[in-house]
């Protein structure tokens with residue numbers, strides 16, 4: 161793949177949904193009440209004495225004496241959450257002005273007291289201080305970290321309510337970012353109900369944690385999950401949580417009052433959202449497999465032992481040895497039982513320091529691979545420049561749609577294998593293969609080749625593109641492992657393509673594109689619009705960038721005089737990650753030209769057929 165000068169990826173505004181709620185400053189506010197002073201309150205017990213109660217769409221504040229209400233930074237407010245926005249933040253609105261307040265961990269229907277932490281022109285961010293009355297669909301969270309860890313932000317929301325919220329978020333994004341009209345029957349037909357996840361805990365096959373130094377106790381910031389993210393290297397991103405590193409640990413405010421944190425010097429666990437240096441120590445995660453939790457427990461039990469001489473990475477001083485612990489669960493090909501890979505990411509090349517930990521972990525029968533990635537950079541990347549196999553194999557296997565896949569520590573693999581079966585079935589349905597072995601498939605962002613290989617036996621040839629060299633090597637190995645010889649995997653950066661990209665390949669009939677969160681680079685969009693493959697299947701773990709790219713593919717890029725050529729036939733959200741804000745989508749786009757021909761022949765037959773074949777039914 162030829163390299164071109166890179167231009168940065170286009171970004172979408174972080175608050176694209178906001179125009180729906182843009183404040184109408186000219187309209188005077190009907191009502192709000194200032195109950196007391198606006199000074200920040202540190203003691204949450206005294207909150208009632210100091211709150212402002214703006215009139216929100218859901219409360220009945222009938223005081224008509226006040227002017228338009230726009231909160232100030234530091235102000236303490238009583239609010240009612242209306243809905244969940246993308247990324248899981250609760251949305252509260254001031255009724256008359258439409259001014260939006262976003263609050264992490266506020267759930268629909270919840271009445272709470274929050275403090276304004278950030279104020280922008282048309283919205284403010286609020287930190288929840290105290291719940292007054294819980295939300296409509298409250299359930300007890302089974303996880304002890306649920307109220308602090310940012311990973312499972314919605315454990316307190318019933319699963320049905322989580323699904324409803326996610327479905328609505330996708331619809332809103334496709335309408336507001338993608339500019340599809342929800343009044344058009346065509347769009348209404350394309351939007352599918354979300355596919356639920358039958359297993360709502362222990363579904364993750366990969367978790368990662370961080371080693372952190374807990375230096376001081378900070379004030380109460382919500383947490384974001386570091387587990388599940390292999391990243392640092394954004395090219396590897398999938399639907400895993402983003403995380404950062406820091407030497408500053410974090411203890412929730414309530415625990416600060418309850419118990420002394422003395423002696424809790426180091427932390428291995430979860431990061432505070434937006435803070436790379438605050439970490440919540442975690443001993444168990446309900447999203448990962450039992451063997452993975454056993455490993456976590458073993459590591460937690462002994463890694464602080466001074467005799468081992470292990471130290472956590474300090475992002476400020478760039479010192480310390482242990483950076484990440486990554487746990488990935490696959491399936492044993494013979495028994496189908498869990499196979500576990502344990503990956504220690506360290507800052508220096510001293511694998512012998514890990515020997516005592518390795519000996520203990522190796523006692524767990526499922527731990528079939530223990531590796532050490534050495535990453536000497538000062539950044540947070542978990543991909544090593546060097547990799548050592550400390551015990552067992554260097555890869556684990558996973559079984560997906562009847563094929564066996566070999567996965568190395570640094571290759572992307574679907575995090576929830578059970579749900580990936582369903583996702584891949586949907587992709588296969590959208591591909592609508594003729595089955596005569598005549599079609600060419602282009603598998604962009606192919607990772608270890610999984611999607612392309614599951615289709616390979618029914619097509620003429622699969623061409624996969626992927627930037628991570630190890631993933632490409634795994635993809636080739638996976639083709640061999642499954643006796644597939646009509647798949648070619650090519651290493652290259654799809655953000656840096658030029659006009660020669662893929663020019664030596666036959667024209668594909670079907671393009672599958674499965675980018676990571678930033679979506680597709682404009683160069684790739686332009687390539688696809690020029691290529692005009694009959695069908696594009698867009699698999700996305702970020703509905704916001706997906707909506708943007710769908711807009712380009714369907715309506716073009718007017719500012720660059722580029723026409724769109726596709727029609728959105730179906731958009732199927734899939735819940736791969738219950739309790740987290742993540743949403744996966746499978747979108748089917750058909751070349752408009754083909755559509756029009758079909759329409760002429762048989763009015764809406766093509767459309768209806770496509771909609772039927774791509775929609776999820778329980779028989780699937």
Ligand SMILES: C[S@@+](CC[C@H](N)C(=O)[O-])C[C@H]1O[C@@H](n2cnc3c(N)ncnc32)[C@H](O)[C@@H]1O
Pocket residue numbers: 394395396397398399572573574604605606607608609610611625626627628631652653654655656674675676701
């Ligand atoms: C969401 S994963 C999809 C992987 C694969 N399709 C699957 O289902 O297992 C995205 C993949 O894109 C790769 N990737 C990210 N940025 C890339 C780029 N600029 N060029 C090529 N591949 C990239 C990542 O390494 C990762 O394997």
